[in-house]
Amino acid sequence: MISVALKMLLRDKGKYFGIVMGVTLASMVITQQGSIFVGIMTRTFALISDMGDTDIWVMEPKVQFIDDTKPLQDTALNRVRGVPGVAHAAPLYKGILRVRLESGEFQNCNIIGIDDATLTGGPPEMIEGRIEDLRRADAVIVDIIGATTRLARRGPDGAPVPLAVGDTMELNDRRGVVVGISRNTRPFQSQPMIYTTFSRATQYAPRERKQLTFILVKADAGQNVQDVCDRIARETGLAAYTRDQFKSMTVSYFINNTGIPINFGIAVSLGFIIGSVITGFMFYSFTADNLRYFGTLKAMGTSDGTLLRMIMTQAMVVGVVGFGLGTGAASWFGASMSGTPLAFRLTWELLFVAGTAVVVICLISAMLSMRRVITLEPAVVFKG
Amino acid sequence: MTASARRAVQGLSVAVRCRQVVKTYGSGQSAVRALRGVDLDVHTGELLMLVGPSGCGKTTLISVIAGVLDRDGGECSVLGQDYAAMRPDQKTAFRARHVGFVFQAFNLIPTLTIAENVSVPLLINGVPRKQAVEQAREMLSQVGIGDRWRDVPARLSGGQQQRVAIARALIHKPKLLVCDEPTSALDHVTGQRVMELLRGVASRHDLSLVVVTHDQRIFEFADRVAEMDDGHIERISAGKGHTHAESPHRGFDAPPKNEHPLNPHAPQGSNEPNPEHRS
Numbered sequence: 001m002i003s004v005a006l007k008m009l010l011r012d013k014g015k016y017f018g019i020v021m022g023v024t025l026a027s028m029v030i031t032q033q034g035s036i037f038v039g040i041m042t043r044t045f046a047l048i049s050d051m052g053d054t055d056i057w058v059m060e061p062k063v064q065f066i067d068d069t070k071p072l073q074d075t076a077l078n079r080v081r082g083v084p085g086v087a088h089a090a091p092l093y094k095g096i097l098r099v100r101l102e103s104g105e106f107q108n109c110n111i112i113g114i115d116d117a118t119l120t121g122g123p124p125e126m127i128e129g130r131i132e133d134l135r136r137a138d139a140v141i142v143d144i145i146g147a148t149t150r151l152a153r154r155g156p157d158g159a160p161v162p163l164a165v166g167d168t169m170e171l172n173d174r175r176g177v178v179v180g181i182s183r184n185t186r187p188f189q190s191q192p193m194i195y196t197t198f199s200r201a202t203q204y205a206p207r208e209r210k211q212l213t214f215i216l217v218k219a220d221a222g223q224n225v226q227d228v229c230d231r232i233a234r235e236t237g238l239a240a241y242t243r244d245q246f247k248s249m250t251v252s253y254f255i256n257n258t259g260i261p262i263n264f265g266i267a268v269s270l271g272f273i274i275g276s277v278i279t280g281f282m283f284y285s286f287t288a289d290n291l292r293y294f295g296t297l298k299a300m301g302t303s304d305g306t307l308l309r310m311i312m313t314q315a316m317v318v319g320v321v322g323f324g325l326g327t328g329a330a331s332w333f334g335a336s337m338s339g340t341p342l343a344f345r346l347t348w349e350l351l352f353v354a355g356t357a358v359v360v361i362c363l364i365s366a367m368l369s370m371r372r373v374i375t376l377e378p379a380v381v382f383k384g
Numbered sequence: 385m386t387a388s389a390r391r392a393v394q395g396l397s398v399a400v401r402c403r404q405v406v407k408t409y410g411s412g413q414s415a416v417r418a419l420r421g422v423d424l425d426v427h428t429g430e431l432l433m434l435v436g437p438s439g440c441g442k443t444t445l446i447s448v449i450a451g452v453l454d455r456d457g458g459e460c461s462v463l464g465q466d467y468a469a470m471r472p473d474q475k476t477a478f479r480a481r482h483v484g485f486v487f488q489a490f491n492l493i494p495t496l497t498i499a500e501n502v503s504v505p506l507l508i509n510g511v512p513r514k515q516a517v518e519q520a521r522e523m524l525s526q527v528g529i530g531d532r533w534r535d536v537p538a539r540l541s542g543g544q545q546q547r548v549a550i551a552r553a554l555i556h557k558p559k560l561l562v563c564d565e566p567t568s569a570l571d572h573v574t575g576q577r578v579m580e581l582l583r584g585v586a587s588r589h590d591l592s593l594v595v596v597t598h599d600q601r602i603f604e605f606a607d608r609v610a611e612m613d614d615g616h617i618e619r620i621s622a623g624k625g626h627t628h629a630e631s632p633h634r635g636f637d638a639p640p641k642n643e644h645p646l647n648p649h650a651p652q653g654s655n656e657p658n659p660e661h662r663s
């Protein structure tokens with residue numbers, strides 16, 4: 001009888017299409033909007049991802065997320081170095097500076113100052129030049145996205161000419177020479193990234209008493225990273241987080257303090273609700289239209305259990321097909337957007353969420369229909 | 385073999401036995417007493433017609449007999465069993481095994497081919513799909529539309545659809561066939577042919593048929609005619625149904641003898657009047 005159920009569904013092309021559309025819409029909107037949300041959230045901790053060697057981030061205890069810069073005393077570095085289990089600790093400057101380009105235009109840029117001695121915390125990938133080139137006078141490394149967009153100058157024909165190795169800029173009246181171009185994980189904020197050494201960054205920056213933003217710690221091999229974090233916090237009074245903790249702190253900050261999750265939440269909920277309504281309504285009307293035949297099957301001796309299995313099978317088929325089409329369309333969208341500035345990250349958790357939503361939609365639809373069929377009196381078949 | 389002789393062979397002479405069957409719809413002011421004490425026996429192997437004015441309770445009675453509606457009182461045994469003593473799932477299984485249904489509106493599933501439609505009772509009884517469809521095709525050729533097995537019902541005429549419905553009602557070899565106005569959606573000639581088909585079926589199987597009808601012109605196919613009024617059986621009279629299947633010579637108004645009772649398209653005697661040219 002399952003084959004009968006499938007034929008009833010699949011050969012009723014119009015209705016089948018409508019029901020599947022509902023599921024497709026819901027799973028597409030959920031995965032597509034969800035992927036963009038996850039993509040954006042991933043960008044908020046792009047810098048943490050790019051400093052993948054760092055086990056522990058040490059900072060001022062009031063810091064809530066990566067862009068929340070509250071500097072430390074310079075002495076903090078040595079105190080951290082003295083904590084048992086710390087193999088290596090490097091200073092990091094992070095701040096925003098107004099950069100004057102050769103054209104005379106100004107542009108706000110993220111300045112990252114990395115440890116002069118070890119160059120720990122440099123860009124993850126170099127397209128041109130080497131990180132070591134930062135040791136040259138006035139050297140800076142610029143990320144490729146910044147170099148080709150906001151830091152590019154207008155050529156004679158109006159087309160943008162990317163900032164290139166050898167070009168110069170002015171950072172707070174001090175000279176900077178581009179010695180390399182890096183490729184970074186695209187950050188949430190669209191300001192260009194400029195890497196330089198820690199000592200040079202502190203010269204570029206407006207004179208402040210404290211200039212140490214973060215301390216990047218590598219734990220001794222074999223040490224439990226969490227234990228080292230706890231020890232640093234206990235002995236220095238500073239905050240110390242593992243890389244993953246700092247990432248989730250950053251994401252939490254954006255979730256709790258921006259409208260981003262609400263916007264995506266609304267889109268995802270709308271997708272779910274509209275998909276549910278379409279599917280539920282179409283599926284119910286499919287069952288209602290076939291009620292005479294379900295009644296006939298019932299009179300002819302089909303058990304309630306079999307009827308339920310038939311409806312469940314129909315719901316499952318539209319669920320699987322709709323989910324496949326919806327997530328397929330979302331991944332296709334994501335793939336076609338790769339290389340553009342759009343943030344898109346489709347994770348298995350999102351597929352799981354969309355899958356759960358589809359199961360819920362199909363269960364609700366099937367349940368409504370089942371109720372109708374189970375309460376149907378078989379005697380109605382004789383009614384005209 | 386006469387109907388009574390067949391009954392003797394089968395041992396069980398009464399397929400359906402109703403005594404003082406009562407059925408009331410609703411309650412209080414709006415209660416409708418549809419059956420008010422029905423006494424009726426349906427003999428094994430006979431074609432019993434149930435006639436009467438609209439609203440007299442015919443459909444209600446066959447619903448009770450077929451086990452799709454619970455009676456409120458009285459006794460009713462079908463093939464020696466009482467629905468009132470069965471659990472709902474046992475009733476469902478009983479219908480699946482022993483009862484066939486023919487409806488006024490055919491009730492064929494529009495998205496299934498006619499062979500698939502006919503195979504449904506076998507599927508309900510757990511016959512594997514391939515085997516069921518094969519048997520269905522055979523059954524379809526027996527009712528004279530074997531070549532159309534791939535078509536969907538909508539591509540068939542009303543008479544052809546009712547043939548499909550009859551094939552579906554018979555494929556699992558039920559012992560009781562209930563038909564509610566099987567010809568009233570059909571024109572007269574087509575109705576006659578459908579009745580010939582049912583008549584042929586009745587003479588071949590150990591099958592009892594209860595046919596509800598308004599159509600006086602098909603009374604001639606009945607073994608007996610039970611007249612109903614106001615929730616009672618008023619009168620039962622002998623029909624001339626046995627002459628159709630059994631007597632070699634019939635009156636002019638009788639339909640032709642059919643060498644293939646299940647197949648009206650099979651060659652017939654040339655001296656017989658063709659029913660299509662009668663009215």
Ligand SMILES: Nc1ncnc2c1ncn2[C@@H]1O[C@H](COP(=O)(O)OP(=O)(O)OP(=O)(O)O)[C@@H](O)[C@H]1O
Pocket residue numbers: 409410416417418436437438439440441442443444445
């Ligand atoms: N489900 C129901 N609820 C309430 N009353 C009903 C129901 N079904 C039938 N009735 C009533 O019971 C009576 C008998 O109905 P039934 O359908 O058995 O008549 P019938 O002889 O088949 O009529 P017809 O020839 O018009 O088909 C009628 O008065 C009808 O209105």
Ligand SMILES: [Mg+2]
Pocket residue numbers: 442443444564
């Ligand atoms: Mg009726």
